[in-house]
Amino acid sequence: MNFTSQIILLLGGLALFLHGMNVMTDGLKAAAGSKMKVFLQGMTRNRWTSLVAGTGITAVIQSSSVTTVLAVGFVSAGLISFQSTLGIILGANIGTTITAQIIAFKITKASWIIIAVGFLAGFLFKKKIIKNAGTIILGLGLIFLGMSVMSDATAPLKNYEPFLELMEGLDNYIYGILIGAIFTALVQSSSATTGIVIIMASQGLLDIQPAIAIIMGANIGTCVTAILSALGKPKAAMRVAVSHVLFKVLGVLIWFAFIPQLAHLVENISPGSESRQVANAHTIFNLANTFLFIWLVKPISKLVVWLVPDKKKKEERLFPELHDFYLQDVSLALDLSQNYIARLGEKVLEILKAGIPMALTGKENELVALRNKDMLIDRGHAEILTFLQNIQSQSISKKQSHILERQIEAVNVLESAADVVTTSLVEAAEHRIEKGFDVSTDTVQRIAVVHNMALEAFDTAVQFYSEDDILTDDTLAKDQFKQGLQDVRLYLIDRLSVTAEDRIEIYRFESEVLEGIRRIHALARRLKRKAGLLF
Numbered sequence: 001m002n003f004t005s006q007i008i009l010l011l012g013g014l015a016l017f018l019h020g021m022n023v024m025t026d027g028l029k030a031a032a033g034s035k036m037k038v039f040l041q042g043m044t045r046n047r048w049t050s051l052v053a054g055t056g057i058t059a060v061i062q063s064s065s066v067t068t069v070l071a072v073g074f075v076s077a078g079l080i081s082f083q084s085t086l087g088i089i090l091g092a093n094i095g096t097t098i099t100a101q102i103i104a105f106k107i108t109k110a111s112w113i114i115i116a117v118g119f120l121a122g123f124l125f126k127k128k129i130i131k132n133a134g135t136i137i138l139g140l141g142l143i144f145l146g147m148s149v150m151s152d153a154t155a156p157l158k159n160y161e162p163f164l165e166l167m168e169g170l171d172n173y174i175y176g177i178l179i180g181a182i183f184t185a186l187v188q189s190s191s192a193t194t195g196i197v198i199i200m201a202s203q204g205l206l207d208i209q210p211a212i213a214i215i216m217g218a219n220i221g222t223c224v225t226a227i228l229s230a231l232g233k234p235k236a237a238m239r240v241a242v243s244h245v246l247f248k249v250l251g252v253l254i255w256f257a258f259i260p261q262l263a264h265l266v267e268n269i270s271p272g273s274e275s276r277q278v279a280n281a282h283t284i285f286n287l288a289n290t291f292l293f294i295w296l297v298k299p300i301s302k303l304v305v306w307l308v309p310d311k312k313k314k315e316e317r318l319f320p321e322l323h324d325f326y327l328q329d330v331s332l333a334l335d336l337s338q339n340y341i342a343r344l345g346e347k348v349l350e351i352l353k354a355g356i357p358m359a360l361t362g363k364e365n366e367l368v369a370l371r372n373k374d375m376l377i378d379r380g381h382a383e384i385l386t387f388l389q390n391i392q393s394q395s396i397s398k399k400q401s402h403i404l405e406r407q408i409e410a411v412n413v414l415e416s417a418a419d420v421v422t423t424s425l426v427e428a429a430e431h432r433i434e435k436g437f438d439v440s441t442d443t444v445q446r447i448a449v450v451h452n453m454a455l456e457a458f459d460t461a462v463q464f465y466s467e468d469d470i471l472t473d474d475t476l477a478k479d480q481f482k483q484g485l486q487d488v489r490l491y492l493i494d495r496l497s498v499t500a501e502d503r504i505e506i507y508r509f510e511s512e513v514l515e516g517i518r519r520i521h522a523l524a525r526r527l528k529r530k531a532g533l534l535f
Helices: 003-032 037-041 047-061 064-076 082-094 097-103 107-126 128-159 162-169 173-187 188-200 208-230 236-269 273-307 323-326 330-361 363-393 396-435 441-463 477-494 503-534
Strands: none
Touching: 003 047, 003 128, 003 188, 003 330, 037 173, 047 162, 047 273, 082 097, 082 273, 097 188, 097 273, 097 396, 097 477, 107 128, 107 173, 128 188, 162 503, 173 208, 173 236, 188 208, 188 273, 208 273, 323 330, 323 363, 330 363, 330 396, 330 441, 330 503, 441 477, 441 503
């Protein structure tokens, strides 16, 4: 045997296989588009629908990691609960078995034809749907070509006694599990491990029982990728990774004693076809574990939260969930930023509600507290803008660029609205306190009417960022506000005739408060227009 040639051939075949998986996954993701995100979000009402969602998405895109990123993003955005992601993770385990079933078919001889068809479809046609289909077919062809090359590399081992003796040592299932786990951790693909096991089993190099032990180990090894990708990421990401580990390790522990029975079952299901026996064992193992653990979602979620608790120390950042981890999916990142624009809007609304009454009648210490709240808004404004800037540095479509621009404008509008109160009106109120004059109760009540109209308009605008509402015609509300504003202005002008000390100073202050309310209402309408362009 020429070991150098065989090793090069084996590594080359493995590289082709892994590259084919990446190409096929990219093509499937492009074909599915943003629909998979909508489907996933809409199917998380309970553990069963989450299971279906995880299975369906992973079966379509052939990547459990993409499904996991989406699930983690939805948790951090507050769109679904962490418990719901456990159903998605379990479903993803079922979805990945499709790969093993595909590669178990003995069509490696047609790999070159499949590659040619896939390449020509992507090269000759400009239509997006055909180009995506071509990418998928090309990736599938590369997978089969890699399988064929690895098969040729391992074929001489049939007559190599030292290797056959080594394989006999795998009757100890622990060795098989360790080999599967270590190899999968190194190549970061359980599908690659399963593919090699299918090749070796079909060539008679590996009995079905040690083959099952190796694919069980591969299920554990694939957790390493999830853990590494979650290090330094938000708590939700680490909890998902820990859930992966728990499901995989517990599943292997449960089945360890029943490997002979599982081998006997698949031999009866697919007699004479070792490749199908391995694929079926992989499917049965994951199906059985999924339908066992789906009933234990609640206690497992509590256990994971206990193992990965939230930090007791308060986060320094206002929105720590806006993490670069979510930039892996631009569509998801934009959804996340929109959600946090709504949260910033709610904090601004709190300032707007308290700000006008405080400017009219508040004391100096209350104004200081109000101004300090603006520091919180400034921090949130900077964090969201930084996140949006990071999204902008990614490869984004024209539509996504349009959404990004509107979100940047919207977050700037929110910061401007807070400044109306915490800067302009607080300064005016400080002047009121310095001069020592008071605003009459009647004037406070009249100003409160238009203030409430402006608040209602602002609240409505903020809601459009947290809910996919249909923007309604608010012409009537706009006209009512304009009329209310005019009525108060005329009232203040009429009050100029009242003989009182500091009458001019009071009028200027009251007019400035009224102008602040007008600006808040105008910013609310501007914010609403930006929201309308997002949907």
